Amino acid sequence: MRRNNAVNSYISGIGRLSARDNPFADEDVTSPETEKENKPAAYVRPRFGAYIAAAVLAVCIGAGAVFAAGHLKKDETPADSILTLDSDPTLTVPGDISLTKTFPDAETAMEKYREAEKASHELLRYYDSAIASGKDSDVLKKSVSDMIYPYAEVCQAAVSFLEETNSSMSCYLLEVVKYEGEDTLSLYVINKTGKEIDLTGSGRAHRNQTGEKLCDLAFSQISLPPDELSVIKLPSDGITTDDFNVVLETLDGSTLSISAEPGIVIRALNRERISELTRKLSEK
Amino acid sequence: MDRKRVAGLYEQYADTVTRAAWHYTGSLHSAQDCAEEAFLRLMQQEDMEGGRVLPWLIRTAVNCAKDSMKAFEHSRTVPLEDAFDSPTDDEALLSERAAMRAMLSLDERYRLPLYLHLAEGYTILETARLLGKGFNTTASIIRRGRKLLQKAYEKEGY
Numbered sequence: 148m149r150r151n152n153a154v155n156s157y158i159s160g161i162g163r164l165s166a167r168d169n170p171f172a173d174e175d176v177t178s179p180e181t182e183k184e185n186k187p188a189a190y191v192r193p194r195f196g197a198y199i200a201a202a203v204l205a206v207c208i209g210a211g212a213v214f215a216a217g218h219l220k221k222d223e224t225p226a227d228s229i230l231t232l233d234s235d236p237t238l239t240v241p242g243d244i245s246l247t248k249t250f251p252d253a254e255t256a257m258e259k260y261r262e263a264e265k266a267s268h269e270l271l272r273y274y275d276s277a278i279a280s281g282k283d284s285d286v287l288k289k290s291v292s293d294m295i296y297p298y299a300e301v302c303q304a305a306v307s308f309l310e311e312t313n314s315s316m317s318c319y320l321l322e323v324v325k326y327e328g329e330d331t332l333s334l335y336v337i338n339k340t341g342k343e344i345d346l347t348g349s350g351r352a353h354r355n356q357t358g359e360k361l362c363d364l365a366f367s368q369i370s371l372p373p374d375e376l377s378v379i380k381l382p383s384d385g386i387t388t389d390d391f392n393v394v395l396e397t398l399d400g401s402t403l404s405i406s407a408e409p410g411i412v413i414r415a416l417n418r419e420r421i422s423e424l425t426r427k428l429s430e431k
Numbered sequence: 432m433d434r435k436r437v438a439g440l441y442e443q444y445a446d447t448v449t450r451a452a453w454h455y456t457g458s459l460h461s462a463q464d465c466a467e468e469a470f471l472r473l474m475q476q477e478d479m480e481g482g483r484v485l486p487w488l489i490r491t492a493v494n495c496a497k498d499s500m501k502a503f504e505h506s507r508t509v510p511l512e513d514a515f516d517s518p519t520d521d522e523a524l525l526s527e528r529a530a531m532r533a534m535l536s537l538d539e540r541y542r543l544p545l546y547l548h549l550a551e552g553y554t555i556l557e558t559a560r561l562l563g564k565g566f567n568t569t570a571s572i573i574r575r576g577r578k579l580l581q582k583a584y585e586k587e588g589y
Contacts, residue, residue: 152526152589153533153581153583154530154549156527156584156589157527157530157533157534157549157550159527159530160531161450161534163527164446164449164450164453164459165445165446166446166449167466169438169445170467171474172438172441299566302567303570306571307574375575376571376575418565421565422565
């Protein structure tokens with residue numbers, strides 16, 4: 148029992164630390180309650196009243212979700228078209244994205260991770276377009292945010308599974324993201340060699356099918372800790388295809404080979420835009 | 432910003448800001464100094480929107496804490512308070528101290544997100560927003576940080 152209470156002990160310990168008495172206080176000091184009214188909910192520590200408000204809000208959100216459900220329809224379009232954005236404000240949701248958080252094997256976990264990640268990127272794109280075209284109704288916001296969170300949870304579950312599962316593979320490549328406005332590719336990999344891999348910062352990219360060399364790579368030296376999700380940022384100049392193999396040099400003289408399959412590269416929104424959208428989605 | 436409003440904000444946020452700074456100083460007195468410094472600087476700022484205040488205060492106090500740790504007088508001091516090292520047989524208190532030491536042993540990038548998420552109860556999204564980081568990055572840091580915290584805690588003999 149004692150082995151599992153690091154968090155509880157920490158929370159209890161940190162709670163003993165407090166600030167000094169208010170040096171700015173005088174008899175006219177603004178009460179915290181008055182001040183709180185000016186703050187967004189995200190920054191107010193929940194107190195008893197907040198729990199009541201949250202319960203009321205939950206009921207309202209539940210009602211909204213029921214209403215939203217009536218406006219959502221299953222996707223009947225081909226699998227590669229996850230979302231349909233047309234003049235109709237109705238949101239077409241992916242029909243075959245599984246929200247399972249348990250996986251029979253590593254391959255399934257990777258597949259589910261990619262599906263969920265791709266779907267959440269598509270939803271962000273959809274949301275972005277919906278705002279631009281003036282369709283950001285409360286119901287739409289709620290519908291989209293309700294779907295993004297479950298996808299994020301699937302990704303987290305898949306990463307945990309892969310980090311904790313023994314593997315015959317040296318590295319899992321979960322996804323490759325190319326953010327708009329950036330000239331790098333972000334490779335999300337989990338090192339399963341059982342030891343830290345130190346990359347020298349140089350390597351080569353080849354076309355997977357033909358072996359044709361695409362470009363030489365030069366990037367920052369990085370270390371990939373074992374059994375953890377790491378990001379390798381590569382210059383994308385010269386890698387013009389989704390189907391490539393990169394061979395990266397390591398400090399111990401060996402090489403690390405990572406293959407990307409066609410379709411794995413996700414072209415994500417601009418990072419700042421993602422942050423802004425995430426912020427908007429949190430303001431529900 | 433006028434003194435009256437800063438006083439109200441101090442009542443509301445001072446503990447949070449002090450605890451955030453402690454994760455970099457390891458000393459309560461230094462953390463309290465940095466929190467007060469942050470509120471003093473807040474008085475010199477133009478009025479700012481409510482939602483921006485806490486992130487600003489945390490950032491300012493943490494910067495102050497980092498600067499103070501670089502200062503010469505801190506370079507040879509032991510980070511934890513005497514109070515943490517005072518003898519006790521209280522099992523709960525000992526485990527708390529072990530957990531606090533475990534937290535301070537983590538890499539800096541884990542401490543603040545873990546504190547905001549675990550101790551202050553902010554969701555991952557709110558934590559990401561407070562720190563100006565992406566959701567996935569923050570989620571990943573918190574998930575990994577929890578594991579590292581548990582490992583460090585176990586190293587303390589728990």
